[in-house]
Amino acid sequence: MYQIREMPAAERPRERLVKYGAENLGTQELIAILFCTGTKDVSVLEVASSVLNEARTASGLRELTLSELADRKGVGMTKAIVLQAALELGRRALMDTRERPRIATAKEVFCFVRDELAPLKQEVMIALYLDAKLQLVAKRTLFIGSLNQSLVHPREVFKYAVKYSAHQFILVHNHPSGDPEPSAQDIEVTVRFREIGELMQIRLADHVIVANDRFVSIGETLRRP
Numbered sequence: 001m002y003q004i005r006e007m008p009a010a011e012r013p014r015e016r017l018v019k020y021g022a023e024n025l026g027t028q029e030l031i032a033i034l035f036c037t038g039t040k041d042v043s044v045l046e047v048a049s050s051v052l053n054e055a056r057t058a059s060g061l062r063e064l065t066l067s068e069l070a071d072r073k074g075v076g077m078t079k080a081i082v083l084q085a086a087l088e089l090g091r092r093a094l095m096d097t098r099e100r101p102r103i104a105t106a107k108e109v110f111c112f113v114r115d116e117l118a119p120l121k122q123e124v125m126i127a128l129y130l131d132a133k134l135q136l137v138a139k140r141t142l143f144i145g146s147l148n149q150s151l152v153h154p155r156e157v158f159k160y161a162v163k164y165s166a167h168q169f170i171l172v173h174n175h176p177s178g179d180p181e182p183s184a185q186d187i188e189v190t191v192r193f194r195e196i197g198e199l200m201q202i203r204l205a206d207h208v209i210v211a212n213d214r215f216v217s218i219g220e221t222l223r224r225p
Contacts, residue, residue: 047074106217
């Protein structure tokens with residue numbers, strides 16, 4: 001494939017975006033615009049194509065880590081950072097346009113976070129902060145790391161609960177293994193957060209584990225006789 005400067009002006013990604021709008025460009029072209037340049041021997045469109053082939057889909061781009069992107073020929077750390085920043089900005093913009101959902105059950109929690117958490121290869125914990133009507137006030141990522149790391153400290157959770165004036169909150173984390181059954185540590189953390197929540201009068205409504213297309217509510221598990 002020839003370099004961008006060798007392409008007819010009307011076929012270059014930036015010119016096409018101006019003429020037709022971003023929504024009418026292919027994913028490869030959008031990535032190429034973010035990357036700006038390729039290498040001496042590889043065009044930016046080829047670099048973009050390589051990244052997209054690795055991700056398979058636009059949503060799959062979010063699964064690629066910063067180091068995985070940076071290590072690809074023609075990408076490097078700067079372009080990897082630009083791409084991840086653009087993906088996160090798009091995610092936040094989408095969240096801002098949605099009506100605040102009401103989340104009252106573990107299944108509703110699962111449906112809300114499934115697309116975000118289920119594909120991840122690392123364990124991630126997030127908190128959903130709710131008002132008195134169970135409407136979502138805020139969502140915060142609290143922890144990202146390997147399965148062997150300790151979960152987030154309670155002060156992080158309740159710092160945001162106070163900041164957002166939350167009436168209650170729900171903890172959610174994924175099991176990359178595909179098994180949603182809670183571990184002894186998961187249950188211990190849930191009990192500890194529940195006790196602290198009672199003292200602070202900010203209730204832990206549930207702790208939901210997501211694994212692929214399955215989920216488990218630790219709150220429901222603890223209520224069983």
